[in-house]
Amino acid sequence: MTARGQGAWRENGWLLLLALFALVAPLVLGPERFRVLLGFVPDHGPLETRLGSIPAILRVVVPLGGGLALAAYLAAGLTRRSVLAFAFGPLAARGERWLALVLALALIDAALFLGVRAARDAERAWVWRGIPLRERGFRAYDQGRFVPSLADEFLRLARSRGGNLLILRGSGESGELGGFVRMEHLRYAAHLFPVRIFLARAPRCSVSDLPEAWLAERGIRWVIRDCEARFVFAPAPLARGEAP
Amino acid sequence: MIGFAVFWLGAFALGWLLIRATRVPVHSRLELLAWSGGWGVGALAFLAFLLGSLGVRLGRGLVLLVCGGAVLAAGLTAALSRSGFGPRGASLRPRIPAEWIVLGGFAIVLCTLAVAIATTPLGAFDARMLWTLQARLIFDTEAYPSAELLDPAFVVAHPQYPPLLPLAEALSALAAGSFRERLVRLVPTFFYLSVVAALLAALARNDRRFGPLLAGVYALMPTLILDEHGGAADAGLADIPLSFFVLLSVLLLARAREAEWRDHAVAGHLAALAGLFKNEGLVLGALLVASVSFQARRSWRLPLAFAAGWALTLLPWLEVRSALPTVFEEQYGEHLNPSRILWGLDRAGAVLGEMLQLTFLRPNGAGLTWWVVGLFWLASPGRIARLRDVHLWVVPAYLAAIFVVYLITPWEGTLQVRLSFARVLLHVAPLALWAVGTGRRARA
Numbered sequence: 001m002t003a004r005g006q007g008a009w010r011e012n013g014w015l016l017l018l019a020l021f022a023l024v025a026p027l028v029l030g031p032e033r034f035r036v037l038l039g040f041v042p043d044h045g046p047l048e049t050r051l052g053s054i055p056a057i058l059r060v061v062v063p064l065g066g067g068l069a070l071a072a073y074l075a076a077g078l079t080r081r082s083v084l085a086f087a088f089g090p091l092a093a094r095g096e097r098w099l100a101l102v103l104a105l106a107l108i109d110a111a112l113f114l115g116v117r118a119a120r121d122a123e124r125a126w127v128w129r130g131i132p133l134r135e136r137g138f139r140a141y142d143q144g145r146f147v148p149s150l151a152d153e154f155l156r157l158a159r160s161r162g163g164n165l166l167i168l169r170g171s172g173e174s175g176e177l178g179g180f181v182r183m184e185h186l187r188y189a190a191h192l193f194p195v196r197i198f199l200a201r202a203p204r205c206s207v208s209d210l211p212e213a214w215l216a217e218r219g220i221r222w223v224i225r226d227c228e229a230r231f232v233f234a235p236a237p238l239a240r241g242e243a244p
Numbered sequence: 245m246i247g248f249a250v251f252w253l254g255a256f257a258l259g260w261l262l263i264r265a266t267r268v269p270v271h272s273r274l275e276l277l278a279w280s281g282g283w284g285v286g287a288l289a290f291l292a293f294l295l296g297s298l299g300v301r302l303g304r305g306l307v308l309l310v311c312g313g314a315v316l317a318a319g320l321t322a323a324l325s326r327s328g329f330g331p332r333g334a335s336l337r338p339r340i341p342a343e344w345i346v347l348g349g350f351a352i353v354l355c356t357l358a359v360a361i362a363t364t365p366l367g368a369f370d371a372r373m374l375w376t377l378q379a380r381l382i383f384d385t386e387a388y389p390s391a392e393l394l395d396p397a398f399v400v401a402h403p404q405y406p407p408l409l410p411l412a413e414a415l416s417a418l419a420a421g422s423f424r425e426r427l428v429r430l431v432p433t434f435f436y437l438s439v440v441a442a443l444l445a446a447l448a449r450n451d452r453r454f455g456p457l458l459a460g461v462y463a464l465m466p467t468l469i470l471d472e473h474g475g476a477a478d479a480g481l482a483d484i485p486l487s488f489f490v491l492l493s494v495l496l497l498a499r500a501r502e503a504e505w506r507d508h509a510v511a512g513h514l515a516a517l518a519g520l521f522k523n524e525g526l527v528l529g530a531l532l533v534a535s536v537s538f539q540a541r542r543s544w545r546l547p548l549a550f551a552a553g554w555a556l557t558l559l560p561w562l563e564v565r566s567a568l569p570t571v572f573e574e575q576y577g578e579h580l581n582p583s584r585i586l587w588g589l590d591r592a593g594a595v596l597g598e599m600l601q602l603t604f605l606r607p608n609g610a611g612l613t614w615w616v617v618g619l620f621w622l623a624s625p626g627r628i629a630r631l632r633d634v635h636l637w638v639v640p641a642y643l644a645a646i647f648v649v650y651l652i653t654p655w656e657g658t659l660q661v662r663l664s665f666a667r668v669l670l671h672v673a674p675l676a677l678w679a680v681g682t683g684r685r686a687r688a
Contacts, residue, residue, distance in 0.1 A: 099619065118356060190376070
């Protein structure tokens with residue numbers, strides 16, 4: 001548990017290096033490079049882009065951790081203790097000290113991001129305070145051409161009138177997302193369930209391109225004509241003659 | 245809520261009955277809980293899949309009947325048995341400050357998961373548009389595969405994806421009587437607890453010194469605690485259940501009794517369940533079949549038993565899958581040809597670079613997990629032989645297979661690597677940590 005004379009300072013050197021890195025890196029690297037270093041490049045998820053303060057949290061948490069590491073280094077040096085021997089007991093004294101060290105670093109990294117997670121959750125709870133769960137979903141998922149509030153409005157209509165929704169596609173390659181099936185189709189399908197969404201190729205972009213039996217079998221009562229370059233969520237009830 | 249509780253009790257009871265029926269050796273109460281819970285959920289979903297594919301309606305009554313029956317059968321069996329519910333095992337009370345730190349960290353993770361599940365909607369794309377939508381469809385139609393899923397015009401992401409996660413989620417909702425996102429999300433999150441417990445029990449039994457800390461490295465991996473889109477424990481994805489069944493299969497292989505074909509057949513069945521949770525499990529299962537064959541060079545019975553357990557579990561699914569439409573599946577099988585691989589070589593450097601970066605250089609992803617794996621392996625005696633003895637070679641072979649998939653994928657550049665590789669690493673992380681954490685002679 002104890003180390004002699006200079007031994008403790010030397011033995012705990014890894015902690016000093018860690019402390020210096022944590023204290024200096026945020027200052028030297030600047031916000032953007034610091035962000036990249038810790039892996040928080042802009043990502044694909046909606047929550048991350050809205051809660052952009054994670055790098056800011058890290059700019060506080062990392063130097064704070066560095067300060068703690070420095071304090072631990074000084075305290076351990078002054079009391080001639082090995083931090084690894086204290087934390088890992090006999091594991092750090094059997095010629096396997098370097099294994100204990102790599103475990104310690106892995107756990108420190110995990111602890112850092114556990115702190116980030118807790119801070120992020122607290123921030124999110126603050127941003128979302130007083131907002132009902134469904135509304136929170138709107139804020140989280142409102143992306144691109146998917147507008148959850150429009151979907152909800154339609155859902156109310158569809159519930160009163162019943163029936164499923166047909167999306168007519170005039171073109172688009174099959175097999176690849178963004179071709180025949182668009183991302184928006186999937187987003188609305190997930191949001192509107194139990195209303196089912198069906199997708200059909202219609203060369204004239206008209207319901208009459210499809211057999212009546214096909215429409216009846218699927219209980220189609222609503223239609224979106226998605227035959228232009230951009231997808232617009234504008235479901236219309238089938239006209240009398242068209243409805244099955 | 246009573247129905248929901250019956251579902252979970254039934255899952256544990258069914259898992260426990262399976263462990264007893266197959267005489268799988270478990271060594272502690274913790275291990276018994278981890279194995280029976282996870283296996284029970286998988287077995288319930290598998291049973292529902294078999295019944296559903298035979299046209300049986302998956303109604304609430306049936307779910308409660310099966311779960312209640314399992315609870316009753318387990319209770320009677322335990323009451324009539326001398327050993328009761330099973331082994332007690334050694335105490336895992338922390339002994340050094342580092343273990344207390346891990347335990348404290350794990351407690352914080354559990355709190356954050358509970359708060360997140362209660363207060364935030366699902367974030368991950370696959371969780372919302374794939375697994376949960378399919379689960380809602382099963383809940384709504386009480387059928388698998390439903391007429392909608394068989395209809396090429398029905399809009400759903402990847403109808404051909406494996407059925408067990410949506411089935412398990414739907415069963416829990418059916419038992420509860422309503423589909424609440426917060427409740428069904430507990431199913432994939434539960435597997436995180438199961439993997440941690442199974443890994444901890446196995447590692448600690450093998451090496452009480454480093455074992456709990458290695459399990460802690462997994463439990464606190466930044467990917468699992470941080471990234472809602474990259475595979476966090478509360479993300480509602482199928483990656484953790486997959487890794488659970490792969491780990492169980494390998495643990496069972498490691499403790500299989502000499503020349504005991506039954507253990508190998510059960511291990512094969514467990515490996516197949518991984519493939520029924522996520523397609524990547526099929527690749528891992530095939531690699532395990534090869535690994536078991538290499539290991540038992542003189543005997544053909546054991547590899548055959550493993551392969552039979554694996555294939556017989558998978559066959560019904562492959563039959564059902566052939567009838568499901570391909571809406572926008574990646575069709576890797578069709579792309580796997582020499583010309584496509586040659587075409588993909590253009591991006592080999594970028595793909596490999598991205599994979600290495602995500603493995604070793606993302607402090608907010610895998611953290612230092614793979615450094616730990618690599619260094620522990622280097623420090624282990626007989627490290628080359630250990631690649632085969634504890635099936636560790638499956639890990640690099642699996643990552644090599646995924647590398648080839650990234651070469652032939654229809655996705656642009658390295659986008660798919662960035663979106664999925666952190667989760668791919670999760671599939672084999674428990675196996676790798678267990679394999680490097682076992683002592684000089686592997687004792688699972």
